[in-house]
Amino acid sequence: MPASPTVMFLMVVVLLLPGLIYSFQPIFSSKGDTVTHRHITERAVLRKTAEVCRDIAASEGRDFSLTIDDNLSAEEVQTACSRSSSSSALSTIVFRTSIATMYFSNALVDVVSALSEVHHFDDETFQGGRDVITRGVSAVKDNVRLENFVAGRSALGEIFHTLQDFYSHSNWVELGKNSPYSSLIRPDQPLENLADQSTPTCRNCEGNNCTDNILPELLQQGLLTSGYFNILTSSKPTGKCSHGGSFDKTSKQEPTGGINKDTIGSSHGSLHHKAADLAMDATVELLEDIRLAVGEKNFLRLMGLSQSSVLCFVIDTTGSMADDIAEAKRVSFEIIEKKRGTEQEPSAYILVPFNDPDFGPVIMTTDADIFKGNIDELTARGGGDNPEMSLSGLQLALTAAPSYSEVFVFTDAPAKDAHLKSTIIALIESTKSVVTFMLTDVTASRRRRRSAQGVMPRVINQLDTQLYRDLAQISGGQSIEVTKLDLSQATSVIEDSLASAVVTVFQVVKNIGGPEEFTFTVDDTLRNMTAYITGAPLLTFNITSSTGVSQVHTETSGPLASITAVGNLRRLSLNTINQTGLWKISVDSTSPYSVKVTGQSSVNLIFNLVERHEGAHGDFSLKEGRPLSGGNMSLLVTVTGSDTVKLTEVTLFDSSESTVVNGSLQPMGSGNFLVTFSDVPAGDYTVRLRGEDSSSTSRTVPNTFQRQASTGIKTSSISVLAQVTTTNVEPGSNVSIPFTITITTNGVVSNSSNGILTVRVNNDRNFDSTSPSSVTIAADSEGTANGTVTLMVPAAAASGTVVTLTITAENASTGDINFTVLRFAVSSKVTDVTRPECQEVTPSTICPSSLLFCSSSEWNFTTNLTDGINGTGIESVSIRQGNGTLNTSTVAGSGGENVTVATYSASCCSPTVELIVVDGVGNVRVCVGQARQSTTPTTPVPVTTAIVSTTSNGGNTCSMSHFFWFSISISLLWK
Known part of the structure; x- marks a missing residue:
């Protein structure tokens, strides 16, 4: 149904008031001391990620030396979490991009749900706000269950916003609370001491001073309230607090003023930092709940803690593709076996088959063996008509893969679904993913000749190939055209792209042939540099180093490079040792060509289009779509890999470099820079940055570097705005x-x-x-x-x-x-909000107090775990703390519910166990068992056997045999 006139009117109001932000500022702060949603989210994610890495290191007996506080950087956390200290090019781009996804989604709530009181805990909507969090947490856990980590991060960011707003918009801080309100993430706990509709909560502010406007009796009774907010009317219940601020009309009605702590200049701005600190602690608490539900490995995947990208193949499975499929299998298996168990192992594997009329499904997994099994099952069959559903398959890959992924498409046929071109362009520009097409048997004409057997072979001609070339160019990828026999020589580009910390130093596409000279800077941090030149067979080139040494294209093994030529691809493995500085590549061709130079370096860039919101909190939010021709453009540029990097220049340039637009830089902290461009002409642009890195101690002057974004930016005179x-x-x-x-x-x-x-x-x-x-x-x-x-x-x-x-x-x-x-x-409605229950069924016995005898004594802990008749059932039981053995079995309870019997045995040297119990929708219970110690010295006694028979849950009997050196006492502690 179309939106109602009222809803449409409210949407228009929001659109006309882009400054309508009434929470912690989303991304940037207009006042240096103000904490934003971005700050809170970054700090919480880094802290919890570091804690998980610390716990994993402890369980594996490894050192973890990082001091965990609120001043961590992504680089520090990634380094500390790394199992290897030998990685000289540590990439944090996946981690930084994942964190950015969360804080951009956080900021989006102020746009999508600007007038929703429950998303901001306004108007005393505590139950509604908690419902938003409950639904969101359930959705995140569902995302992780499907290994859809990208969607999980977006959902997390939205939950963070609502949870964090509670501490700014309610009087929790004014009540003197020093810890998070845990009931907000535990829906089975009651929300207590809520001020009812008829209870006055505020009095008038004294002029602009709202410090003491909350009624003293409300604080004495410990009642919880939040401010009312409305941009259309001043109406609010009698005696109630307002949110406050220039857009809040209710703050003009008595009691006047507000209670928000969004910034240091807000009505209760003196409590801004305390509210922000509690918001961060609450965000960490929510992350801990998710960690317990999904496990440590999946939690780190959800946070995006990875140095490696995904391995993503889109493969044509029609009859003529047998050789291509075999090569895709070979190269993927080789990559998997070479990187398995290392930090360079792909973070995920994505496979999308297509033919005609079928395409998909998306096969996405983090298990290399599952991926191998799936790709091994691909079979080339069918065919007949030439075009295939290649773009439909590519669409699935682009929406499944994380941003900044590399996608490889294998086909020997034109696209039957070319009408999807604009959709694919939108997805490429939105995700900034790089698409490379591995095209086999490209011909110069459309004519096909039947084989001796009368079978019509498939061909892809130059005109059909242009679509793939266009998409590759837009994404910063390549269109590699080879014969089927030579394909194995070209797939080295796949292995190149999956190396650690790959960065683009220079890239250009020339749509009109002719001689031209290109320059790029080689810096100290770059290693294993590679240049790719694609073009017609008659293309010639030479390369010159910063020291003046030259090499021509006919020298396959020279002083500067080892050159491999296959099809339209020339791959140059560069020798840049002791040759930092300005290099040159001169190319001459009568046909279009491209040049791309990459290397491995920790210093890289991430960029996102953002747009400014004027008004009370004047800030920025993520911009979808293309920027407008002739208008202003803003980028949030993040430089990764070094705290010593200084960004000196960010420019936009077109392919001919005849149009260059220089950006104005504003440092925003943590390696982030706001870059603004004025009056950008219509055209296609590439983002290039230059800077200095003073980390090298061997240089007397800073090391200069350049990096280039793979995906370009194109302006448009059309605006598309979805409400x-x-x-x-x-x-x-x-x-x-x-x-x-x-x-x-x-x-x-x-x-x-x-x-x-x-x-x-x-x-x-x-x-x-x-x-x-x-x-x-x-x-x-x-x-x-x-x-x-x-x-x-x-x-x-x-x-x-x-x-x-x-x-x-x-x-x-x-x-x-x-x-x-x-x-x-x-997201389905959440019906099971109750955490699993633990019920002890073993008798109390005692471990010896002396550690001299602990190894010869054993204790046992048995507990019944249930999720109730209407629950979703116990899904997993795992040991969080303890060095014993856990066994589980399932029996029927008296009411028909399933009862999971968990039995834990351990030496008395390990006297505590924590069991993590998770039900079908991710509700978590931590069950703690602890052996009590005797208060008097003991000596070993012969083994005795105790038969324990306990009735629980309405008469179901669990009978177990226990072997003891000594009697043991168990106490069950519930968290």
Whole structure:
């Protein structure tokens, strides 16, 4: 159903007030001492990740020397968590990107749910706010269960926002609380001491001083309240506190003022830092709950703690692809076996098969053997008509893989689904993933000759190949064209891309041939540098080092490089030892070509388009889609790998470098820089940065470096804005997404523009949807047109599934496009909110107090674990602390429920056990068993056997035999 007029009006209000941010500031702070959602999220994630790594190291008997506090950096945590100290190029780009995903999703709540009181704990909506957190936590655990870690990070960021806002918007801090309100993440615990609707909570502020505006009797009674907020009306219940601030109309009605602690300049700004500290502690507490539910290994994957990227193959499985599939198997198996068990092992494996008319499903796993089994089962069969569903397969890969992934597409056929080109472009630019096409048997014409057996062979001609070349160019990848016999010589680029800490130093695509000279800087941190030149067979080149040494393309093994040529690819393994500085590559070709130079280095860049919000908290949020031609552009650039890096220059340049736009730099801390560009002309641009690294002690001057983003930026005169009110959808529901398309001139809406724009809507789950195929911008519509997409979510959609919806608008007369990419999480209603129960069933006995005898004594602990009749059942039981043996079995309870009997045995030298019990939806209980020690010295006595028979849970009898040197006492402690 389309949005109601009231809802549409509220959406318009939000759009007209982009400064409407009434929480901790999302990303940046206009005042240096103010703590933002980004700060809170980064600190919490780094702290909890470090704690998990410390605990893993302790269990494995390894040292962990990092001091865990609130000043950790991603580089410090990644280094401390590394099992090897020999990695000279430690990459933190995956970790930093994962953290950015969380804080950008956090900031998105202020846009998507700006007027939702429950998402901000406004208007005393404590139960509603906790429900938001409960649903979100359940969704994250479902995501992890499906190994959908990317979606899990996005969902986490949204939960963080609501949880963190509680400490700024409520009076928890004013009540003198010094620890988080744990009931917010434990829905089976009551929310107590809530001020009811009729209880006054505030009095007028004295002028601008709101320090003591909360009623003393409310604080004395320990009642919990939060401020009311409304941008449309001043109405609020009698005597209630307001949020406060210039946008809050309720703060003008008595009692005046507010109680928020969003910034140091807020109504209760003197408590801002205490609120931020509690918000961080609460975020850590929530992360601990998720860690216990999903396990330490999956928790670190969820945080993105990895030096390696994913191995992602999209493979054509039609009959002519047998050789290609065999080569994909060979290279993937070789990579797996070479990197298995090392920190360079791919963080995940993604496989998407396609043919015609089928494509998919996405096979995604973190288990190398499962991936090997899946790729080993691929069989080339069928065929006939030439085109295949290559872009549909690529779409699935791009939505499944994390941002900044490398995707490899194997095919020998043109795309049958070329209409998806704009969708693929949108996904590439949104995820900044690099796509390389491994194309076999490309011909110069469309003609096909039958074989002697009368079978029509498949061919892909130059015109069909251009689509793949275009997509590769946009992503920063390559279109590699070889024969099937030579494919094995070209797949070395796959191994190159999966090396640790690969960075792009220089890249250019020349769509018109001709001689040209390119320069790039080699710095001290770079090693194992490789250059790739793709183009027609007659292409020539030479390379010159910073010391003046040269090598021509005919020298396959020279002083500067070892050169391998196969198909249209020339791979140069560079020798840069003792030759830092400015290098040159001169290329001459009558046809289009590309040049790409990579290396391994810890110093890399991440960039995200952001847009400014003016108003009370003037801040930035992540921008989807392309920036507007002729307007201003802002980037959040993160430099990874060194605390000693100084960024000196960020530029945008087009392929001819005839247009160069210099950015204005503003350091934002933690390696982040806000880079702003003014009046960016229409065109395609690449982001290049230069800087200095003073980490080298052997240099008297700083080491200069350059890096280049693989994915480019293209401007557009079209704006596509979707008005999303929720990112969570239930199975069996319909979701309506109103959208607005405008035509702009020099970055602003062109009121006189008119025309018909083509609209394309696609989603990666093939869910049914309805949408207009075009919109008309009339002369009197002020350059704007509206439409609505309705997405139908099947009732059978699994909770934890994520659907990526892409809306693109195209001006057919100019070829100009823009887009927005929306991601919705399928989340079933949470019905099981109760944690599992533990019930002790063993008698009390005692361990000897003297450690001299502990090794000859044993203690046993048996507990019944239940999740109730209506629960989802016990899913896992694991040892968190203890060096004993755990066995489990299942019996039926008196009420028909399943009872998991957990039996733990250990030496008295290990007198404590903590069991982590998780039910089917991720509710967690920690059961602690502890052997009591005798108070008098003891000596060993002969083994005795005790038969324990205990009735529990309504008469089900559990009978066990125990062997003791001495009697043991067990006490059960519940957390």
